[in-house]
Structure formats: C-alpha cells, structure tokens
Amino acid sequence: MIKSMGDYMSSIREVAKLAGVSPATVSRVINGTANVDTEKRQRVLCAIDETGFIPNEVARSLFRRSAKLIGLVIPSLKNPFFTQLAACIDQAAGEQGYRMFLCDVGTDEEKSKSTLQMLASMNVDGVVLAAHNRGIEEGLTQCRIPVVSVDAVQETGNVLADLYCDDYSGGRMALEHLLVCGCRQIVCIQGDQRIFSARMRYQGYRDLCREQGIPEQTVECDYDFRAGKAMLETLFRRYPHVDGIIACNDLVAISTYKALYKRKIRVPQDVQLIGFDDINAAQLLTPSLTTLRQPVGEMAQRAVELLIENKELREKDRIRVFPVSLVIRETTRRKEEYV
Amino acid sequence: MIKSMGDYMSSIREVAKLAGVSPATVSRVINGTANVDTEKRQRVLCAIDETGFIPNEVARSLFRRSAKLIGLVIPSLKNPFFTQLAACIDQAAGEQGYRMFLCDVGTDEEKSKSTLQMLASMNVDGVVLAAHNRGIEEGLTQCRIPVVSVDAVQETGNVLADLYCDDYSGGRMALEHLLVCGCRQIVCIQGDQRIFSARMRYQGYRDLCREQGIPEQTVECDYDFRAGKAMLETLFRRYPHVDGIIACNDLVAISTYKALYKRKIRVPQDVQLIGFDDINAAQLLTPSLTTLRQPVGEMAQRAVELLIENKELREKDRIRVFPVSLVIRETTRRKEEYV
DNA sequence: CTGAAAGCGCTTACAG
DNA sequence: CTGAAAGCGCTTACAG
Numbered sequence: 210m211i212k213s214m215g216d217y218m219s220s221i222r223e224v225a226k227l228a229g230v231s232p233a234t235v236s237r238v239i240n241g242t243a244n245v246d247t248e249k250r251q252r253v254l255c256a257i258d259e260t261g262f263i264p265n266e267v268a269r270s271l272f273r274r275s276a277k278l279i280g281l282v283i284p285s286l287k288n289p290f291f292t293q294l295a296a297c298i299d300q301a302a303g304e305q306g307y308r309m310f311l312c313d314v315g316t317d318e319e320k321s322k323s324t325l326q327m328l329a330s331m332n333v334d335g336v337v338l339a340a341h342n343r344g345i346e347e348g349l350t351q352c353r354i355p356v357v358s359v360d361a362v363q364e365t366g367n368v369l370a371d372l373y374c375d376d377y378s379g380g381r382m383a384l385e386h387l388l389v390c391g392c393r394q395i396v397c398i399q400g401d402q403r404i405f406s407a408r409m410r411y412q413g414y415r416d417l418c419r420e421q422g423i424p425e426q427t428v429e430c431d432y433d434f435r436a437g438k439a440m441l442e443t444l445f446r447r448y449p450h451v452d453g454i455i456a457c458n459d460l461v462a463i464s465t466y467k468a469l470y471k472r473k474i475r476v477p478q479d480v481q482l483i484g485f486d487d488i489n490a491a492q493l494l495t496p497s498l499t500t501l502r503q504p505v506g507e508m509a510q511r512a513v514e515l516l517i518e519n520k521e522l523r524e525k526d527r528i529r530v531f532p533v534s535l536v537i538r539e540t541t542r543r544k545e546e547y548v
Numbered sequence: 549m550i551k552s553m554g555d556y557m558s559s560i561r562e563v564a565k566l567a568g569v570s571p572a573t574v575s576r577v578i579n580g581t582a583n584v585d586t587e588k589r590q591r592v593l594c595a596i597d598e599t600g601f602i603p604n605e606v607a608r609s610l611f612r613r614s615a616k617l618i619g620l621v622i623p624s625l626k627n628p629f630f631t632q633l634a635a636c637i638d639q640a641a642g643e644q645g646y647r648m649f650l651c652d653v654g655t656d657e658e659k660s661k662s663t664l665q666m667l668a669s670m671n672v673d674g675v676v677l678a679a680h681n682r683g684i685e686e687g688l689t690q691c692r693i694p695v696v697s698v699d700a701v702q703e704t705g706n707v708l709a710d711l712y713c714d715d716y717s718g719g720r721m722a723l724e725h726l727l728v729c730g731c732r733q734i735v736c737i738q739g740d741q742r743i744f745s746a747r748m749r750y751q752g753y754r755d756l757c758r759e760q761g762i763p764e765q766t767v768e769c770d771y772d773f774r775a776g777k778a779m780l781e782t783l784f785r786r787y788p789h790v791d792g793i794i795a796c797n798d799l800v801a802i803s804t805y806k807a808l809y810k811r812k813i814r815v816p817q818d819v820q821l822i823g824f825d826d827i828n829a830a831q832l833l834t835p836s837l838t839t840l841r842q843p844v845g846e847m848a849q850r851a852v853e854l855l856i857e858n859k860e861l862r863e864k865d866r867i868r869v870f871p872v873s874l875v876i877r878e879t880t881r882r883k884e885e886y887v
Numbered sequence: 888c889t890g891a892a893a894g895c896g897c898t899t900a901c902a903g
Numbered sequence: 904c905t906g907a908a909a910g911c912g913c914t915t916a917c918a919g
Binding site for chain 4: 230231232233234237243244245246249268270271272273274
C-alpha cells in the first residue's frame with residue numbers, strides 16, 4: 210500500500226508540521242471551531258496555501274457521520290420532469306450547504322432497494338424519494354436515514370413526510386377547462402395506474418365526469434413518449450368523435466400531438482389537448498401546450514428543509530399537498546375566441 | 549457525541565461479536581478476500597442477516613482511497629444533451645461497479661473550480677468533464693484525480709484524454725445537406741464561440757462556404773432555447789431571403805422552428821432547418837427535426853473505461869474524435885421529393 | 888485459517 | 904489557547 214509519488218496529497222499532518230502546530234490546531238483554523246492565536250493562525254493559513262491542502266471529505270464524513278449530501282432517487286434521467294426536480298433539489302440543497310447525490314434507478318426494483326442501502330452507507334443525510342416501486346418499499350423498511358417522499362404517498366409510511374401535488378384537482382381542472390373550451394367528447398389518457406399521480410389525475414377526471422353526467426372515456430398509456438402512437442390508434446377506434454384529450458403528462462401529450470398531426474387533425478381546432486407537469490418542452494412545442502403546472506421548486510425546497518431539520522412531524526403535518534395551476538397555451542381555446 | 553438509540557446502526561464489530569469471530573474475519577467473508585473456515589463463514593453470514601449489517605461505504609472509501617465513484621460535471625441539468633450524457637455515463641459506470649456522481653455547475657466559474665476540488669476530496673476515482681470554463685481550467689491545474697474531457701479539447705492539457713465529436717465535419721455536413729436539398733440562402737446560427745463544439749460547427753460551415761464560393765451568412769445565439777426569438781428577428785432583418793437554417797444545437801433549432809411558425813413560414817417548404825445533437829425532443833417535434841447525432845453512448849463508455857484504467861496514454865491516443873451522423877427527418881427535404 | 892494491530896485522514900472531548 | 908489521545912468503521916499486512 211505505498212502511495213505512488215504521482216497522486217501525492219497533502220494531509221492535515223503536513224500542514225501542521227509546516228506551520229509548527231498540531232493537527233488539532235489546523236483543524237480548528239479550518240473549521241473556525243475555536244479561537245486560535247493570531248500568529249499561529251497566520252502560519253497555518255500560509256501552510257495551507259503553500260501545500261494546496263484541501264480537507265478530505267471522506268474522513269470528515271466518517272467522523273461526523275454525515276456526508277453533507279442529500280440523495281435524490283428518480284425513475285428516469287430521460288424524463289424532463291425529474292431532471293427539473295433534480296435541478297431544484299440541487300439548488301435547494303446548495304443553499305443549505307449540502308450537495309445533491311442523484312440516483313436514477315429506472316424501473317429496476319433490485320437497484321432501487323440497493324440504492325437506498327447504498328445511500329445510507331454513504332452517510333447521506335437524507336433522501337428525497339421520487340421513484341416508487343416495490344424495491345423502494347422494501348428498502349424503506351430497513352432505511353435508517355430520513356426520507357421524504359415526493360410526488361406520491363409512500364404507503365409503507367416509513368418516511369418523514371409525503372409531499373405531492375393536488376393531482377386529483379388537476380384531473381378535475383383539466384376536464385373543466387376542456388368543457389369550458391367547448392369540448393364534448395373528452396378522452397382521458399390514463400397513465401400507469403400503479404403510479405400515484407397517474408391514479409389521482411385519472412380519478413379527478415372520473416369524478417367530475419360522474420358529477421356532470423358525462424360519459425367516462427379512457428385509454429391507457431405509459432408515462433412515456435414512445436407509447437403515443439399505438440395508444441392513439443386505440444383511442445380513435447374507440448372514440449372516433451373525440452374533440453378533447455387529457456394526457457397523463459406532457460411527454461404523452463407531445464407524443465399525442467405528433468400522432469394527431471400525422472392524421473392531419475388540427476389542434477386546437479379539431480381536437481384540444483392538455484397535459485400535466487409543464488416541462489420545459491411544453492412551451493417549446495408548436496403549438497405550445499396547455500398544461501397543469503406543479504410547483505416543483507417549492508416542493509424541492511420544502512423536501513430539503515424537512516430532511517435537514519429531520520424532526521418528527523405531527524401526523525397532520527406529514528402530508529403536504531401543493532396546488533397545481535392551469536397554464537393555458539395554444540392547444541386549447543375557449544369557444545368565444547373562435548368568433 | 550452519543551448516538552441516539554434511534555439511528556443505531558450495526559457495525560462490523562457487532563457482527564463479529566455475534567458470530568464469535570474477529571472483525572477481520574467478517575471483513576474477509578464480506579469481501580471474499582481470503583478463505584474462511586466454512587462453519588465460521590456460516591456464523592458470520594447468519595450474524596449479518598440478523599443484524600441487517602451493511603458495510604459503511606465511507607469507512608471503506610477512506611481506507612482504499614477510492615469511493616468507487618465517477619464524477620460527471622455538466623453545465624446544465626436543463627439541457628437534454630447533458631442529461632442524456634449523464635444517463636450514458638451512469639450506465640457505463642454501473643457496468644464496471646462504479647456509481648456516477650453528477651454535478652451541475654451551471655456557468656458559475658467559482659462553483660466549477662470548487663466542484664473539482666470537492667470531487668477529489670470525496671475520493672472520486674475519476675471525473676468526466678463536460679463543462680468548460682475558466683473556473684474548470686483553474687481547478688484542473690491542481691486536480692490530482694484523473695479527468696477525461698468530453699465535448700471539447702481541454703486546452704490546459706491536464707487531462708487523461710479529450711473525447712469529442714467531429715463537430716467540424718458536422719458543420720460541413722449540415723451545409724452540404726441543405727445544399728443538396730436545394731437551399732441557396734443558408735444561414736448559420738453560431739453558438740457561443742467560446743464553446744468548443746459551437747466553434748467547430750461554425751468553422752465547418754464557414755470552410756465549406758468558402759470552398760463552394762457561397763456567401764457566409766451568420767447570426768449569433770446562446771446554446772439556449774430562450775434565445776431563439778430575438779435572434780430570429782435579427783436573422784430576418786439581415787437575411788430576408790433565407791431558405792435554410794443551420795442551428796447550433798437542437799434546442800436552438802426547436803426554438804427557431806417556433807419563431808418561424810409564428811411568422812407563418814413553413815418548414816421545410818419555405819425554410820429548411822437542421823440542428824445538432826439529436827436530443828430526444830428532436831423526434832418529438834412536429835415536424836420532426838433533421839439533425840446531426842453524436843454517439844453519446846460510445847463516448848460515455850470510452851470515457852469511463854479510460855478513467856478506470858487510468859493509465860498514461862501516448863499523445864496520439866489522447867485525442868479521440870467520434871463521428872457524427874446525419875439523421876434526416878422532416879425539417880429538410882430533397883428537391884426531387886417535391887415532385 | 889485467524890486475530891491483534893495499525894492505519895486511512897479527520898475532529899473533538901480532555902487535560903493542561 | 905493548544906496538544907496528545909481516542910475514535911469514526913473499515914481493511915490488510917503481519918505473525919502465528
């Protein structure tokens with residue numbers, strides 16, 4: 210175990226030797242944890258400068274049992290919603306002196322479980338959970354670091370808090386908006402119903418349908434842009450007179466738009482279209498996409514705060530529902546505007 | 549420094565005690581680094597199971613001076629090109645038993661520099677550098693862990709290797725394709741010329757213009773989708789007869805499409821359009837975007853391999869240029885297809 | 888095959 | 904104010 214000269218790295222010992230003090234004193238200077246004689250402090254500072262010493266974070270982390278890291282577990286780096294969430298978590302963590310450690314677990318349940326274990330064994334200070342599957346649930350039961358669930362209610366309960374959007378109301382708002390816009394044959398593209406947000410969005414749609422005595426018209430689809438084409442064939446076979454579509458998220462909405470365009474169906478003139486999430490691409494689409502926005506930044510901020518405080522919450526504070534807001538763009542249009 | 553009972557965590561000592569062996573033996577069982585008496589091994593395995601013991605990665609990392617981590621430094625989580633790169637690096641690292649540690653440094657030079665230091669102090673085994681600015685260059689001069697630069701030539705030279713695409717040829721290919729498609733007034737939207745790929749792409753365009761005796765027509769723009777609108781105003785003022793546009797990347801191309809659409813300029817009938825990168829959204833756009841694809845997966849694979857091997861390369865192997873390929877979609881069309 | 892010891896690089900009670 | 908010591912949780916020479 211002889212270090213090669215090449216990757217030589219200065220340690221606190223050398224700085225101490227160079228400055229003629231003990232390692233403890235160097236540590237105190239670096240961390241400002243105690244008063245140090247001015248002249249000695251100067252010598253230490255010089256020595257640090259001279260050696261280019263940077264404290265080893267691993268050693269620190271081992272001692273304080275905290276890596277100053279917030280883990281974020283997501284199901285995909287390819288879904289812009291999650292990378293946006295990542296950007297927000299990163300920012301929120303940074304403001305509090307933490308770094309984000311991002312883990313894409315895909316849909317792999319084994320990887321989900323082991324990732325949770327790995328994060329704990331890395332002395333991560335807390336985990337924001339935005340992926341939800343059976344592996345995650347299993348991992349959660351043995352997880353001894355604080356976890357906040359985002360975008361779902363974590364049924365196992367073994368989390369500090371559940372933060373999510375009012376997707377149920379979102380589902381209702383989507384339908385309501387299309388009704389106001391004059392649509393009468395409104396189809397809901399359900400996402401994978403094992404996913405919390407997809408379920409809530411659908412249920413909001415369904416309940417308002419019932420209240421209004423409108424027939425419920427649905428078609429199934431993954432939260433994935435590739436699924437659009439085949440799904441749309443089914444949709445048109447079942448509901449040839451469709452004039453409004455609620456997509457389970459923006460990615461599916463964009464994919465749906467493409468399929469509509471191919472069939473020379475105009476949006477919004479022939480069919481109106483609404484998505485969920487307000488990902489960046491929603492504005493970029495031509496026509497730009499009407500959608501329901503989640504306040505991702507606020508959710509991220511709150512998640513990080515909760516993890517860093519890490520105190521028990523009363524039951525009523527454990528769940529926090531954030532409002533969604535309707536962003537009206539070009540894929541929907543109120544009837545009067547046709548005039 | 550008394551640990552609360554709550555976050556109690558079993559250590560290798562307890563496992564050892566429970567199994568009636570020394571910690572060293574437990575370590576040997578876990579790591580398979582030496583033969584262990586079958587019966588003792590059994591007892592250790594049982595004890596691990598019983599305690600739910602998971603080895604502390606931080607302690608391991610401190611000892612072996614390796615965290616089994618590959619750092620990835622990018623300039624933005626909001627640019628799909630970089631999140632795609634992240635997905636590829638993550639996969640490549642995973643295949644070799646490493647994890648990816650993703651750092652978004654934005655355009656912040658100070659953060660860039662400190663991120664590089666932090667990665668080294670975390671015992672990261674190597675860094676893939678996909679962000680390039682002055683802060684990065686400064687950080688690089690003192691960086692004692694292996695670094696591979698992606699998507700640029702790192703002028704400071706203090707890197708294991710430079711991996712990038714043949715953006716220069718890409719610039720030529722873009723122009724050539726538009727010429728073949730019958731365009732005669734071709735404008736190149738230059739990206740920020742401090743960025744390597746933007747510079748190369750532009751130079752390819754420029755050189756072919758000169759060779760063909762075509763006037764060089766350019767307009768400037770950031771690598772950012774917000775920049776499109778204002779830029780296009782300039783473009784039309786300068787070049788009202790434009791019939792082909794080469795965008796510095798797909799994000800800008802999509803933004804440009806939107807602005808063209810607003811002006812009721814048809815693509816590809818009136819103006820043809822080509823981007824760079826082949827981000828996911830390129831297929832999703834309606835019409836889908838013709839673009840030049842980078843082999844991101846291969847670059848990621850190679851970058852990770854080089855870091856893990858970490859051996860000196862001969863000068864000629866230090867630079868590796870990957871080919872780009874033209875992906876023809878709906879925003880360009882050969883003249884004969886109009887017939 | 889196996890355990891006691893030393894050490895990875897830091898930090899903080901403890902004693903002076 | 905300051906240093907020697909102990910320890911964070913692991914792993915591997917070393918000796919038996």
